[in-house]
Amino acid sequence: MTESPDSLLPLQPTTFHVLLSLTDEDRHGYAIILDVSRRTNGELKLSAGTLYRSIQRMLELGLIEETKTRPAPEMDDERRRYYRITPFGRLVAQAEVGRLRNLLKMARLCGVTPRTT
Amino acid sequence: MTLYRLLLHLYPSSYRAEYGDEMSAIFALELRRSQGLASRCGLWLAAFAEVLFNAGAVHWEIAKRDFRYSIRSLLRSPGFALTAFFLVTIGIGANAAIFTLADFVLVRPLPFPEPDRLVKVWEKHAGYSRMELSPANYRDLKATSASFAALAAYDDSAMNLVGEGAPQRLEGSSLTGNLFSTLGRPAWIGRYFSERDDQAGAPGTVVLSYGLWQTNFGGDGNVMGKSIFLDNQPYVVIGVMPPDFHFPTRETQFWKTFRFQEGAYTDRNDNYLTGIGRLKPGISLAQARSELATIAARLRQQYPKENEGVNASVIALRDELSTQSRLLLIALCGAALCVLVIACANLANLLLARSLARQKELSIRVSLGANRRHILRRLLSESLLLGLAGGAGAIGVAAAALPLLSRLVPNALPIQQVPPVDVRMLVLALCLTVTTVITFGVAPAIRVCRNAGFGGLREGVRTGGTGGHRARAALVIAEVGVSVVLLISSGLLIRALWKVQSTDPGFRTIGILTLRTALPIPKYERTNIREQFYTKVLTDVRSLPSVTDAAYISALPMTWRGGIWPVVVNGRSQNRTESNSASLRFVTPGFFSTLGIGIKSGRDVSETDTSDRPYVAVVSESFAQRYWPDETPMGRHFEFGLHDRQVIGVVGDIRVRGLERTSEPQVYLPYKQVPDGWLIGYTPKDLVVHSSQQPQLLVPAIRRIIATADSEQPISDVRTMGEIVAGETESRTIQMRVLITFTAVAIILAGLGIYGLLSFMVSLRQQEFGIRIALGARHGDIFKMVLGQGARLAAAGVLPGLALAYVAARLLESLLAGVRPADALTFSTAAGVCVVTTMLGTLVPAFRAVRVDPTTVMRAE
Numbered sequence: 001m002t003e004s005p006d007s008l009l010p011l012q013p014t015t016f017h018v019l020l021s022l023t024d025e026d027r028h029g030y031a032i033i034l035d036v037s038r039r040t041n042g043e044l045k046l047s048a049g050t051l052y053r054s055i056q057r058m059l060e061l062g063l064i065e066e067t068k069t070r071p072a073p074e075m076d077d078e079r080r081r082y083y084r085i086t087p088f089g090r091l092v093a094q095a096e097v098g099r100l101r102n103l104l105k106m107a108r109l110c111g112v113t114p115r116t117t
Numbered sequence: 118m119t120l121y122r123l124l125l126h127l128y129p130s131s132y133r134a135e136y137g138d139e140m141s142a143i144f145a146l147e148l149r150r151s152q153g154l155a156s157r158c159g160l161w162l163a164a165f166a167e168v169l170f171n172a173g174a175v176h177w178e179i180a181k182r183d184f185r186y187s188i189r190s191l192l193r194s195p196g197f198a199l200t201a202f203f204l205v206t207i208g209i210g211a212n213a214a215i216f217t218l219a220d221f222v223l224v225r226p227l228p229f230p231e232p233d234r235l236v237k238v239w240e241k242h243a244g245y246s247r248m249e250l251s252p253a254n255y256r257d258l259k260a261t262s263a264s265f266a267a268l269a270a271y272d273d274s275a276m277n278l279v280g281e282g283a284p285q286r287l288e289g290s291s292l293t294g295n296l297f298s299t300l301g302r303p304a305w306i307g308r309y310f311s312e313r314d315d316q317a318g319a320p321g322t323v324v325l326s327y328g329l330w331q332t333n334f335g336g337d338g339n340v341m342g343k344s345i346f347l348d349n350q351p352y353v354v355i356g357v358m359p360p361d362f363h364f365p366t367r368e369t370q371f372w373k374t375f376r377f378q379e380g381a382y383t384d385r386n387d388n389y390l391t392g393i394g395r396l397k398p399g400i401s402l403a404q405a406r407s408e409l410a411t412i413a414a415r416l417r418q419q420y421p422k423e424n425e426g427v428n429a430s431v432i433a434l435r436d437e438l439s440t441q442s443r444l445l446l447i448a449l450c451g452a453a454l455c456v457l458v459i460a461c462a463n464l465a466n467l468l469l470a471r472s473l474a475r476q477k478e479l480s481i482r483v484s485l486g487a488n489r490r491h492i493l494r495r496l497l498s499e500s501l502l503l504g505l506a507g508g509a510g511a512i513g514v515a516a517a518a519l520p521l522l523s524r525l526v527p528n529a530l531p532i533q534q535v536p537p538v539d540v541r542m543l544v545l546a547l548c549l550t551v552t553t554v555i556t557f558g559v560a561p562a563i564r565v566c567r568n569a570g571f572g573g574l575r576e577g578v579r580t581g582g583t584g585g586h587r588a589r590a591a592l593v594i595a596e597v598g599v600s601v602v603l604l605i606s607s608g609l610l611i612r613a614l615w616k617v618q619s620t621d622p623g624f625r626t627i628g629i630l631t632l633r634t635a636l637p638i639p640k641y642e643r644t645n646i647r648e649q650f651y652t653k654v655l656t657d658v659r660s661l662p663s664v665t666d667a668a669y670i671s672a673l674p675m676t677w678r679g680g681i682w683p684v685v686v687n688g689r690s691q692n693r694t695e696s697n698s699a700s701l702r703f704v705t706p707g708f709f710s711t712l713g714i715g716i717k718s719g720r721d722v723s724e725t726d727t728s729d730r731p732y733v734a735v736v737s738e739s740f741a742q743r744y745w746p747d748e749t750p751m752g753r754h755f756e757f758g759l760h761d762r763q764v765i766g767v768v769g770d771i772r773v774r775g776l777e778r779t780s781e782p783q784v785y786l787p788y789k790q791v792p793d794g795w796l797i798g799y800t801p802k803d804l805v806v807h808s809s810q811q812p813q814l815l816v817p818a819i820r821r822i823i824a825t826a827d828s829e830q831p832i833s834d835v836r837t838m839g840e841i842v843a844g845e846t847e848s849r850t851i852q853m854r855v856l857i858t859f860t861a862v863a864i865i866l867a868g869l870g871i872y873g874l875l876s877f878m879v880s881l882r883q884q885e886f887g888i889r890i891a892l893g894a895r896h897g898d899i900f901k902m903v904l905g906q907g908a909r910l911a912a913a914g915v916l917p918g919l920a921l922a923y924v925a926a927r928l929l930e931s932l933l934a935g936v937r938p939a940d941a942l943t944f945s946t947a948a949g950v951c952v953v954t955t956m957l958g959t960l961v962p963a964f965r966a967v968r969v970d971p972t973t974v975m976r977a978e
Contacts, residue, residue, distance in 0.1 A: 048143040049171030052136040079138045
């Protein structure tokens with residue numbers, strides 16, 4: 001397991017989105033795809049292959065873990081696996097947000113602001 | 118969905134087992150939600166692309182992990198890693214280098230368009246299968262033959278370049294105007310000759326080689342149209358040939374055309390043209406041969422006197438290589454393969470031993486739930502890593518070795534000297550490496566993995582399996598056998614080299630400096646002008662301190678094999694055959710004493726043998742013996758070199774054609790008896806100087822003397838006589854050095870192989886030895902037991918090795934210069950060396966066995 005959250009920065013966009021998706025509740029793979037798509041207004045639509053490759057790497061890095069807690073049987077599908085963000089994963093996500101905030105601050109100081117449409 | 122599940126098989130199985138179901142479920146959901154054919158098609162296409170990309174990425178990540186693991190694992194056993202790397206590097210590197218060379222010389226098409234249609238055309242006389250064509254016969258063959266799209270001819274033609282810096286001797290070639298178009302390579306710059314350029318009276322034109330253009334003219338394109346002076350005659354530069362164009366040899370620096378006068382076609386015994394033809398499409402070599410035979414028969418009828426016994430031969434340009442050069446390369450290929458076999462056997466032994474030694478570790482892993490497939494993949498990646506590293510090393514070895522081996526590229530072929538490192542050969546080498554390491558690295562690992570588990574854990578490393586030991590013993594036996602073959606082949610070739618080197622050339626080789634001052638015609642066309650030059654140079658050179666004598670000759674022995682003339686004795690007109698021809702050389706007085714050639718009877722040529730005196734000759738002993746076997750040759754007459762000559766002296770025979778060829782008897786004529794403008798090619802040009810000190814030290818002084826005699830006269834071919842004679846055995850020496858290197862590697866590897874195997878066996882049998890010693894066995898018994906085991910392995914390898922070596926020696930017979938293939942001394946020495954080396958490999962394990970402490974071993978148990 002990586003010791004310092006900063007050593008994993010910058011995060012890949014997919015990793016960051018998966019972490020964000022798991023901050024409020026545990027989700028299974030497809031739920032993560034739907035959540036990311038909803039939060040990005042459909043701009044980022046993860047494919048199953050990309051998602052599970054990220055999940056495998058995040059499991060190895062200890063950013064997320066598989067949870068045994070499952071929903072009520074009528075809501076469940078036994079093929080599904082549910083994932084939960086770990087405290088380390090939360091620290092890494094916070095570190096990434098901090099990095100992005102500093103980046104934004106720097107851009108503003110240079111007078112670079114987003115175009116308003 | 119079945120299709121999607123099939124698609125998921127692109128992922129590694131572990132990954133598929135982990136996530137396959139969920140991925141399928143997600144895809145099924147998306148498929149259900151999609152509406153319309155277009156949307157479904159889009160979904161499938163995206164799925165294909167996405168699986169392809171992600172599966173590749175997952176595999177790559179796993180491979181990276183496995184390689185990292187392998188590097189760590191190999192770094193933990195640096196001895197093993199380095200030995201394996203060394204084995205692959207040597208085994209594959211040697212083969213890549215030798216096979217690149219062999220492919221370059223023996224197989225690869227020559228660098229001309231449709232090279233299979235190019236042939237050489239020779240005259241065939243009794244005793245001479247390849248004699249140059251006379252211009253008259255060339256003209257008749259060309260005019261009447263229908264087999265050739267083009268027939269051209271050339272001759273060597275060295276000339277002096279004056280007026281472009283220091284005077285310089287250039288190697289060149291005179292060609293018929295159609296030669297370049299026959300070969301089919303366009304000029305690099307400018308144009309090459311046309312048939313107009315070789316007509317009598319055509320202006321002199323010259324084409325430069327790329328090398329000469331670069332070195333003498335700085336690669337300047339403006340050289341086109343410029344006049345340069347070759348042998349004081351103006352030639353206009355009309356073109357430059359490409360960098361990789363070498364014809365007829367790599368030494369050729371320029372080309373000019375013949376400008377035959379009508380008189381050139383009168384003498385059908387004046388043979389100096391080498392014919393080169395391009396067969397018409399669809400005409401076979403056999404058809405061309407049969408047609409030329411018919412034409413030659415017709416010419417024999419037409420010119421019964423001049424063309425008696427003269428036939429024509431056609432040989433593919435690719436086959437110009439001598440049998441010896443060919444066999445020499447094939448022998449090296451065989452030796453390289455032997456090294457590969459030994460390296461692979463050693464590598465296999467090493468990897469087998471490692472697998473057996475790791476059986477316990479693997480068993481623990483399997484028992485703890487490790488996936489066998491994972492373990493195998495890691496072992497595979499370890500082998501691949503070794504293979505790739507060794508392959509890279511091998512490429513380095515091959516690239517470094519090729520320039521060293523380039524002396525083995527015969528000059529007879531119009532190809533560059535250093536073969537380029539061939540991509541095909543590299544790919545082949547890499548495939549060979551990877552196959553080797555996977556076969557010998559993974560196959561034993563599969564066996565170990567299959568046996569791994571609780572059984573393996575129980576048995577641990579101690580037994581290792583009898584099958585494994587038998588396989589390792591068989592490999593060691595094979596190594597010993599192949600080493601014997603290499604040892605004997607090298608031994609025989611070394612003896613052959615010694616034999617050739619010990620051949621008496623018939624002249625002095627130590628303390629002799631030679632150099633060439635080829636006097637240009639027409640400046641030196643008159644004999645008395647040449648005399649002044651020789652007299653001035655020789656007088657001054659003889660006055661140098663340490664010089665004991667000096668002389669001039671037409672051409673030094675072993676540097677020119679031509680100049681063979683028919684001999685007519687007692688008015689019997691005979692055609693040139695091996696049995697009635699002799700080599701012709703003009704010499705200045707003192708030639709025999711300079712080169713230490715003994716005058717057996719009579720006298721040397723002298724300054725008084727001038728053209729207004731009777732024409733005389735000094736002949737060699739074999740000449741006298743052939744024509745006047747039981748009579749005194751002195752005062753006898755014979756016709757030779759366009760004149761009647763009287764024998765005034767008999768000298769010892771010399772090897773004109775080289776150490777390994779039979780030479781014709783020799784006839785030496787006085788240098789003053791060359792008529793003006795006659796036999797231009799035979800005017801003395803090679804200076805020989807005998808010095809009581811290092812002959813090379815004389816070079817600056819002699820250069821000054823020649824510059825004083827003629828400031829425009831270039832000097833070339835500065836060599837000692839020792840170097841010329843050593844050049845005779847150069848390719849043999851290189852071949853022998855390569856073979857000795859291969860043999861040394863082989864024998865060391867075989868010794869190490871036995872050492873490794875016995876060390877391993879001793880370590881397995883420690884408990885047994887301990888018990889034996891505890892029960893009273895003497896150290897000597899244990900020592901003898903291990904030694905006996907080594908001796909049995911050595912004997913099992915040496916005996917079949919001897920038989921195989923005999924077969925190899927028979928194949929090499931034509932390279933052995935008369936050494937018998939079953940030479941007892943070589944065979945016994947080689948067997949002895951092999952037994953001693955293998956026994957040396959046995960000693961250390963034997964001592965280790967003796968030192969086993971019974972109490973320690975039994976306590977450990």
